[in-house]
Amino acid sequence: MAFHTSRPLNSSLLDTRPKPEGTRRDPTGRIICDAAHIISNVEAKWPGSVHDARIYRESNLSNRLQRGEFDGLLLGDRGYPCQPRLLTPYPDPEPGPQQNFNRAHCRTRARVEMTIGLLKARFQCLRHLRVTPERACDIIVACVVLHNIATIRGEQHPALQIDDADEDPIHLPAIQDGRAVRDTICNNHFTV
Numbered sequence: 001m002a003f004h005t006s007r008p009l010n011s012s013l014l015d016t017r018p019k020p021e022g023t024r025r026d027p028t029g030r031i032i033c034d035a036a037h038i039i040s041n042v043e044a045k046w047p048g049s050v051h052d053a054r055i056y057r058e059s060n061l062s063n064r065l066q067r068g069e070f071d072g073l074l075l076g077d078r079g080y081p082c083q084p085r086l087l088t089p090y091p092d093p094e095p096g097p098q099q100n101f102n103r104a105h106c107r108t109r110a111r112v113e114m115t116i117g118l119l120k121a122r123f124q125c126l127r128h129l130r131v132t133p134e135r136a137c138d139i140i141v142a143c144v145v146l147h148n149i150a151t152i153r154g155e156q157h158p159a160l161q162i163d164d165a166d167e168d169p170i171h172l173p174a175i176q177d178g179r180a181v182r183d184t185i186c187n188n189h190f191t192v
Contacts, residue, residue, distance in 0.1 A: 030055055031144075032074065033115040035108075037151050042144045044137045052079035056086070075109050082178035087185070100190035101182070119147050 030052065032041040046055050056062050056076070064070060065085040074086045082088040089102045120126045123143040129136045 030059070031112060031116065032061070033112050035111055037111070037115045037118055038148055039115065039119075039144045042141060044140045052076070053081055056080055062086075075105055077109070082182060084178050084181045086178065087182045088178075090182070090186075097186045097190040101186040104190065118151075119143060122147055122150060 030041070030043050031039060033039045041061055043055065043059060043061075065074070065083075070085070072085075076086050076088050078088055078091065080086055080088055087105070089105045090098045093099045093102045123146070125139065126143055129139060131139065
């Protein structure tokens with residue numbers, strides 16, 4: 001089972017210079033990658049003021065996950081709702097399994113940060129895009145496609161060394177509540 005991490009694409013990939021009054025803010029969106037740094041989903045079309053949960057809720061991916069079309073889990077930050085296929089950290093973890101879960105969640109989500117770092121290292125233009133938001137979306141998607149090709153071919157950026165992640169299968173219960181799924185995983189895999 002693969003864990004994918006989700007992260008907003010807001011100003012981390014786009015120029016954050018102040019915009020004149022009345023103009024659209026830079027696009028925001030979501031990026032999803034796996035442990036091998038392959039980006040499986042990118043959405044960079046939303047205005048910068050849109051909340052992460054709305055971007056996810058209105059995405060095709062969210063609907064497909066709810067219909068059970070994918071095997072795996074997404075890990076999101078606290079800006080997302082905890083759902084059976086989208087797990088978020090415990091807001092106030094108790095000592096023991098919940099804290100262990102949150103640490104593992106954080107380490108796993110760090111993979112998307114590394115992926116974005118690799119993407120920006122490969123494509124320096126992403127550090128300061130000075131184009132219209134619509135054009136920025138096209139550039140981001142094109143860079144993601146090229147990034148995936150380079151990653152699949154093993155063409156890593158020399159300044160960034162990447163370790164392969166271990167595969168540890170997790171069997172999901174047939175539960176329809178995100179918090180219950182998170183609790184089950186926490187109790188089965190993070191007890192001391």
